Amino acid sequence: MLEIKGVSKVFALQDQTIHALADTSLVIGKGEFICLIGASGCGKSTLLRIMAGFEQPSSGEALMWGKPITDPDPSRGMVFQDYALFPWLSVRENIGFGPAARGLSTAEVKATVDKFVDLVGLGNFATAYPHQLSGGMKQRVAIARVLANDAELVLMDEPFGALDAMTRERLQDELLEVWQRTKLTVVFVTHSIEEAIFLAGRVVVMTPGPGRIESDNAVELARPRDVASPEFNAIRRVLGAKLHSHHGKKIAA
Amino acid sequence: MTPWRRLKPAALALIVPLLLLAFWQAATSRHWTLLIPTPYEVGRYMVDFAVGGIYDDAYSATLLTHLLASMGRVYGGFALAAAIALPLGLLIGRLPAARMLLDPFLQLMRPIPVTAWLPLSMILFGLGARSAFALVCLGAFYPILLNTVFGVRSVDPKLFEAASMLGCRGNAQFYKVVLPAAVPSIFTGLRLGLGLAWFVIVVGEMTGVPQGLGAVIMDARTLSRTDLVICGMIVIGVAGFLSDRIVVMFGNRLLRWSPSHHG
Numbered sequence: 001m002l003e004i005k006g007v008s009k010v011f012a013l014q015d016q017t018i019h020a021l022a023d024t025s026l027v028i029g030k031g032e033f034i035c036l037i038g039a040s041g042c043g044k045s046t047l048l049r050i051m052a053g054f055e056q057p058s059s060g061e062a063l064m065w066g067k068p069i070t071d072p073d074p075s076r077g078m079v080f081q082d083y084a085l086f087p088w089l090s091v092r093e094n095i096g097f098g099p100a101a102r103g104l105s106t107a108e109v110k111a112t113v114d115k116f117v118d119l120v121g122l123g124n125f126a127t128a129y130p131h132q133l134s135g136g137m138k139q140r141v142a143i144a145r146v147l148a149n150d151a152e153l154v155l156m157d158e159p160f161g162a163l164d165a166m167t168r169e170r171l172q173d174e175l176l177e178v179w180q181r182t183k184l185t186v187v188f189v190t191h192s193i194e195e196a197i198f199l200a201g202r203v204v205v206m207t208p209g210p211g212r213i214e215s216d217n218a219v220e221l222a223r224p225r226d227v228a229s230p231e232f233n234a235i236r237r238v239l240g241a242k243l244h245s246h247h248g249k250k251i252a253a
Numbered sequence: 254m255t256p257w258r259r260l261k262p263a264a265l266a267l268i269v270p271l272l273l274l275a276f277w278q279a280a281t282s283r284h285w286t287l288l289i290p291t292p293y294e295v296g297r298y299m300v301d302f303a304v305g306g307i308y309d310d311a312y313s314a315t316l317l318t319h320l321l322a323s324m325g326r327v328y329g330g331f332a333l334a335a336a337i338a339l340p341l342g343l344l345i346g347r348l349p350a351a352r353m354l355l356d357p358f359l360q361l362m363r364p365i366p367v368t369a370w371l372p373l374s375m376i377l378f379g380l381g382a383r384s385a386f387a388l389v390c391l392g393a394f395y396p397i398l399l400n401t402v403f404g405v406r407s408v409d410p411k412l413f414e415a416a417s418m419l420g421c422r423g424n425a426q427f428y429k430v431v432l433p434a435a436v437p438s439i440f441t442g443l444r445l446g447l448g449l450a451w452f453v454i455v456v457g458e459m460t461g462v463p464q465g466l467g468a469v470i471m472d473a474r475t476l477s478r479t480d481l482v483i484c485g486m487i488v489i490g491v492a493g494f495l496s497d498r499i500v501v502m503f504g505n506r507l508l509r510w511s512p513s514h515h516g
Contacts, residue, residue: 053418071417071422072414073418073420074420076418078414078415084409084412084414084415086412086416086433086434087434087510088436088510088511097419097421098419098421101416101419101420101421102420129510131511146419149420
């Protein structure tokens with residue numbers, strides 16, 4: 001459904017040019033759960049923002065169902081690390097923002113909102129404002145507002161990075177449950193190897209300078225996955241080595 | 254415990270004014286100054302100013318007339334300032350061309366105090382109420398304008414991205430994102446503007462208007478009626494304070510969503 005073909009991205013920053021992404025290709029099928037993982041500066045967020053349509057590739061193509069991605073679109077929903085909820089709207093209104101913006105009738109918006117408020121378990125907080133919510137609840141609202149807008153591809157930029165460990169684990173479980181139930185496609189950026197292996201069907205390891213894909217690894221562990229199992233740790237070791245491989249090369253050079 | 258918790262803010266707020274009153278009393282009763290009347294004399298005159306029956310001079314029982322005249326100018330001038338500054342601020346905040354065209358000029362005019370405009374205003378708008386109105390409007394204009402521009406320009410860029418990926422693009426973003434996000438700043442601007450409108454009312458009423466609290470103070474000064482001057486000051490202070498409390502109450506309802514607006 002999504003195809004990244006030889007995409008590179010160069011940012012001009014004053015007199016400097018920064019090669020954020022070099023000759024990157026990736027194919028994502030419907031219903032996949034993919035994690036992009038790598039150190040900061042490896043271009044994983046840039047790649048995600050190109051998929052969202054917030055950035056245009058400097059060269060190469062980003063295609064969705066064969067058509068170039070030129071603008072942000074409700075079919076590709078983004079979940080930001082810092083939530084980016086509308087602070088002046090209640091939980092309900094935040095979730096209803098997209099459906100209302102797309103011109104759905106009031107009754108349809110209400111029905112959609114009801115459904116997704118329940119889905120993320122925020123019934124008791126439906127009329128609260130974002131500043132009254134915990135980080136985990138805010139991120140649930142952010143996920144619900146993307147799902148309520150019929151996104152078929154959900155792009156998540158380190159969505160659980162700012163949450164405490166307990167909340168993070170709970171949201172990971174909830175996200176997997178929603179993904180399995182709704183047959184969504186998810187691209188999830190993280191810098192935690194464990195999170196990537198726990199969630200993803202494929203872990204794409206990226207390395208910096210310039211950002212590129214180091215390897216594309218299928219994770220075939222049965223779900224639900226046990227982070228303490230020997231199989232899990234074996235994969236963790238392999239991916240860890242790949243993630244840090246560029247350190248060795250630099251020293252050798 | 255509970256009644257005290259409710260009374261505590263009021264009790265604390267009264268300490269400084271009461272100390273000042275005590276100092277005033279001491280200063281006048283010990284004759285450190287002979288030109289300022291005692292608090293008692295001013296209080297007595299305030300009653301006469303409000304309802305009459307004590308001195309029965311030209312100013313007895315005229316408080317309401319003057320207060321209403323000043324309020325008309327304060328709110329009228331403020332409303333006119335808001336009607337010009339809000340759209341202008343939205344324009345300057347949103348359109349780089351408008352900013353380049355207007356911002357340098359407005360910044361150049363800004364340091365000129367309202368007092369300095371008094372003579373020109375009297376030439377342009379004549380002696381009287383229109384001039385007072387124009388000066389109050391000028392006083393309220395800049396805080397509304399500057400805060401509106403600030404509010405529009407400091408919208409979190411992430412919110413534009415969030416809106417566009419949810420299907421809200423182009424001009425719709427102005428109503429759905431820019432305006433609501435700028436409301437706290439706009440509100441701060443309106444509050445400061447209304448405060449300044451009260452602040453400049455005395456200057457505004459130096460333009461030869463017969464009625465108004467500023468006019469009373471200026472007349473009382475030429476008549477050496479210091480008690481009346483102080484009465485006028487107190488009425489302006491109290492009226493400005495109450496008007497601000499109403500605005501804040503309104504703001505607290507409007508900005509329930511904003512964690513930084515509970516004053």
